[in-house]
Amino acid sequence: MASLLGATLKAFRLVWICLAITLPSAYGFEKRSYEYKPEDIITRDVCIIGGGSTGTYSAIRLRDMGKSVVVVEKKDVLGGHTNTYVDPATHIPIDYGVIDFHNLSIVTDYFTRLNVPWTTAxxxxxxxxxxxxxxxxxxxxxxxxxxxxxxxxxxVWISHLEKYPYLSNGFFLPDPVPADLLLPFHDFVKKYSIDALVYSMFEYRQINILVQPTLYVMMxxxxxxxxxxxxGFLTTASHDNSDIYRNALAILEKDVLLSSHVIWTDRDSSSEYVKVGVETPSGRKLIQAKKLVITIPPKLSNFKGFDLSQNESSLFGQFxxxxxxxxxxxxxxxxxxxxxxxxxxxxxxxxxxxxxxxxxxxxxxxxxxxxxxxxxxxxxxxxxxxxxxxxxxxxxxxxxxxxxxxxxxxxxxxxxxxxFSVPADAIKDGFYKKLYALQGQQRTWYTGAAWDVHDSSLLWQFTETLLPAIAA
Structure with a gap:
């Protein structure tokens, strides 16, 4: 009898270990063991993960397109890399994150929508x-x-940029990828004698551009x-770029969950909704949405609890x-x-x-x-x-x-x-074609700096190209 009991316990322990392995927070325990009250269930057309530049833009635009939205943001403010310090002594605002914006109609239209006056920086x-x-x-x-x-x-640099007009829309690369785009930038500089431009480029990017494939410098x-x-660039007339996100929050109001993070997702296609479990200051919430927009940086460490596909995990792991x-x-x-x-x-x-x-x-x-x-x-x-x-x-x-x-x-x-970047060999092997093919899979769309260029103005342009499909 003792041996039978021991064998039963051992079998139970093995089953439990298997369950622990096969039911990570993405799938099982967090969502199946927690009961959500009706008042803690949020149903929307679109759930947006990340309330930075692209997440906020997506929320405002989708709202204006007649879609209901909810934004999940881990910080206690919207805006991502927009940082403003107001000196308590002089009351002078200092933008020490995002400083300026491109003089584009998409920027001025957005500022007008948010009632944010602008001026030349x-x-x-x-x-x-x-x-x-x-x-x-x-x-x-x-x-x-x-x-x-x-x-x-x-x-000389402009003459090379003009050879690749498709780069203005994102990483939409031909096959084969032009060899010059794959060159380490220090080799490109030597090849075309643009030495006089290097330090100015570095000042704008503020990273070691010499080791990057030239594609990233061109982007x-x-x-x-x-x-x-x-x-001339544009900036807010108040010289306080956080006005953009304060005004956006005033429009979105309770459709923003600040100081909140995702604990699990379920994008099972047999369900009517994508489901997202969220930890918020007021407790756990269940979001049910028809579609999901993810704007957070695609580092695997940021996706704890997400039901990433093997393809998503493989691609994000290369960054x-x-x-x-x-x-x-x-x-x-x-x-x-x-x-x-x-x-x-x-x-x-x-x-x-x-x-x-x-x-x-x-x-x-x-x-x-x-x-x-x-x-x-x-x-x-x-x-x-x-x-x-x-x-x-x-x-x-x-x-x-x-x-x-x-x-x-x-x-x-x-x-x-x-x-974010990947090696030249990955670019050559079609990394970005595979990455962009994720758009719309499992009712999920992606935007943010890894998907185009680390620049708010141009990211809004990139995001705009996704909105018709998200809103459809």
């Missing part, structure tokens, strides 16, 4: 000091490329960006990313009207060695400076702050800015993961 001129942040010493003899050399290199330093560099951090500091000893720029004295095209501060520049509010920090890999917030403090101290001891002191952080945000 103005960037005050400052004195620039070029410093090797590793030593804290001024880089003697460094100067940006001259106007004539820059213009000549820009003309980011595109014709529309160049047009706005030459003719890599870099890291980017933005902050505002005070009591730093940096003179007003001085921008301190990190330069590599003996590196290719003088790009700084990362991770490091990219630049320190005036915020427009006396006593406060913006600091941008970039890394080829992810760091903790504490590690980034410690590195920034060390580099400020190096400016002092190295003598480039003898008055520099240990800064006090008044605002900080991580824009990590930043700049």
């Amino acid at each position: 103005m960037f005050p001129s400052t004195q620039e000091l070029y410093v090797n942040f590793n030593t804290g010493k001024v880089v003697d003899g460094f100067a940006p490329a001259g106007q004539a050399a820059f213009a000549q290199a820009l003309d 980011n330093f595109n014709l529309d960006l160049i047009q706005n560099i030459l003719n 890599s990313n870099v890291a980017y951090y933005t902050t505002i500091v005070k009591h730093d000893g940096i003179p007003e009207n001085l921008s301190v720029v990190n330069i590599g004295p003996n590196t290719p095209w003088n790009l700084p060695t990362l991770p490091a501060i990219l630049s320190i520049y005036p915020s427009g509010d006396p006593g406060l400076h913006e600091v941008k920090f970039s890394s080829p890999y992810e760091l903790s917030d504490d590690a980034v702050k410690a590195a920034i403090v060390a580099e400020f101290n190096q400016l002092h001891t190295g003598g480039a800015v003898a008055s520099a002191t240990t800064p006090e952080f008044v605002a900080f945000d991580s824009h990590t993961p930043f700049e």
Whole structure:
């Protein structure tokens, strides 16, 4: 009898282990063991995961197209990488995340819809000091490329962009992919002698562009960006870009679940609805939606609890990313009207060695400076702050800015993961064709920076192309 009982318990234990393996949070336990009350069930046409730039845009546009929506956002505000700090002493707003927008009708129409006045973005001129942040010493003899050399290199670059007009719509690549798009960018620069353009490109992307396939540099330093560099960007008239998302929230109201995250999804095609379990500050909710729009970065770690297909998991697992951090500091000893720029004295095209501060520049509010920090890999917030403090101290001891002191952080945000990419071989093998083929599968659509270009204005354009199918 004891042996029979033991065998039964052993069999039960094996069944339980199998269930634990085959019923992860995506499928079983979270959703099958929790009973949702009627008042905790939200039924909508579309559920949008992520309330950043593209998620908010999608919600407003779909609402205007007559669709009911609900947005799930993990932060306590909408806006994603839009960060605004308001100085409590001067009440001056400082946008230290997303700063400007392209002068496009899709931007001005959206601002008009949200009742957000806009103006031409103005960037005050400052004195620039070029410093090797590793030593804290001024880089003697460094100067940006001259106007004539820059213009000549820009003309060459534009001539290459014009060869690939399809890139203005996203990663819609021909087969075979043109060889120049697959070249590491440092090889492309040498091949076409556009050296005078490299540092300016780096300043706009603020990551190590030299190691990227040229495709990504073309996507980011595109014709529309160049047009706005030459003719002027837009920004909010209040110089507070968070107005966009405050006004959007006022329109969407209770259709936004802030400080909330997905704990499971079920996209079973035999069901009338896609189902999403969400943890919110007021308890668990069950969302039933006809369609799902996912705007969060496609890192596998972000999809815990999602019922990803094997194809989705395989594609998302190929992405890599870099890291980017933005902050505002005070009591730093940096003179007003001085921008301190990190330069590599003996590196290719003088790009700084990362991770490091990219630049320190005036915020427009006396006593406060913006600091941008970039890394080829992810760091903790504490590690980034410690590195920034060390580099400020190096400016002092190295003598480039003898008055520099240990800064006090008044605002900080991580824009990590930043700049998704895959290797050239994956691009050549049709990665983006396979990625875009996910659109509409399992009643799910994807948008966000990994799907086009890390730029709010152009992401709104990309998202607009998906809306007819989502709203159908």
